[in-house]
Amino acid sequence: MTMRSAIRLSAAVAAVGITAVGCLNSGWAYGVDPTPAPKPTPKATSTSAPLPTPAPTPAPISTVKPAPKPAPTSQIPRNPVRTTAKVVYLTFDDGPDPRFTPQVLALLKRYDAKATFFVIGASAKKHPRVVQQVRRQGHALANHTYSHPWLNRLSSAAIADQLRRTDAVIGRTTCMRPPGGFVTRTVIATARAEGKQVVMWNADPKDWTRPGTAAIASRVMTATRHRSIVLLHDGGGQRAQSVAALSQILANLSAQGYRFESLPACRVPAPNPVVKPAPKPVVKPAPKPVVKPAPANPAAAE
Numbered sequence: 298m299t300m301r302s303a304i305r306l307s308a309a310v311a312a313v314g315i316t317a318v319g320c321l322n323s324g325w326a327y328g329v330d331p332t333p334a335p336k337p338t339p340k341a342t343s344t345s346a347p348l349p350t351p352a353p354t355p356a357p358i359s360t361v362k363p364a365p366k367p368a369p370t371s372q373i374p375r376n377p378v379r380t381t382a383k384v385v386y387l388t389f390d391d392g393p394d395p396r397f398t399p400q401v402l403a404l405l406k407r408y409d410a411k412a413t414f415f416v417i418g419a420s421a422k423k424h425p426r427v428v429q430q431v432r433r434q435g436h437a438l439a440n441h442t443y444s445h446p447w448l449n450r451l452s453s454a455a456i457a458d459q460l461r462r463t464d465a466v467i468g469r470t471t472c473m474r475p476p477g478g479f480v481t482r483t484v485i486a487t488a489r490a491e492g493k494q495v496v497m498w499n500a501d502p503k504d505w506t507r508p509g510t511a512a513i514a515s516r517v518m519t520a521t522r523h524r525s526i527v528l529l530h531d532g533g534g535q536r537a538q539s540v541a542a543l544s545q546i547l548a549n550l551s552a553q554g555y556r557f558e559s560l561p562a563c564r565v566p567a568p569n570p571v572v573k574p575a576p577k578p579v580v581k582p583a584p585k586p587v588v589k590p591a592p593a594n595p596a597a598a599e
């Protein structure tokens with residue numbers, strides 16, 4: 298990961314940590330207390346990089362013509378220096394869900410889009426095939442805790458347990474996102490000690506409130522600019538609106554020249570190939586001289 302992306306991601310954490318309330322009522326019952334959670338500590342990150350200069354607001358979704366089907370990869374000219382390319386990071390929380398995650402994957406595939414899936418360990422354990430599908434399609438898998446508790450109410454040890462149990466199901470992850478966006482210093486410090494970066498978002502259509510497909514899509518289109526991190530949900534409840542909106546989002550953003558990538562910080566490098574040490578030459582001990590016992594007297598044996 299480049300220094301610039303590290304700063305940008307930290308900026309995303311700092312920028313939205315205060316108001317983040319994604320998937321508060323997204324249907325997850327694990328450890329959910331009906332009373333409103335306290336506001337997370339403001340400015341929880343040590344880095345307070347300046348916010349990126351907002352790009353001009355994209356045209357409203359209604360004026361954007363439907364995008365044609367993306368050209369096959371072979372027709373896209375390969376340019377090694379992509380100085381003008383715009384990137385958007387789509388992220389999906391609360392999956393995997395056997396109903397909606399495969400639909401999301403099919404749409405992403407159509408646009409050659411890569412995304413980041415913040416999965417819940419308990420769901421991943423129930424639906425290992427869906428997790429495999431996500432992995433095989435080349436998306437990044439990240440940690441959204443095991444049972445979706447509000448981490449600002451947990452001890453560091455309990456937070457670490459949530460992260461470790463999830464990694465035990467989906468493999469090592471380098472990113473985590475706290476449920477409900479409740480990020481505290483303890484959450485950040487614990488995540489770091491567990492080898493994970495806390496990743497928030499800066500484009501939130503609140504799809505989990507099911508405001509309608511058009512509303513979700515237009516909110517994303519309005520909020521998205523180069524290197525935005527978009528928060529959507531592929532699990533934790535009925536997500537048909539999110540899936541339908543994703544179809545529009547992919548069409549419209551790709552028509553505007555955006556590419557869709559997984560978050561660099563969340564891409565887990567493949568483990569180094571195991572190099573076996575050269576086998577040591579086996580030194581066989583010299584065979585012991587076999588001393589044959591003198592044949593017994595056959596006559597005596599009778």
Ligand SMILES: [Zn+2]
Pocket residue numbers: 319320323390391441445476477
């Ligand atoms: Zn969530």
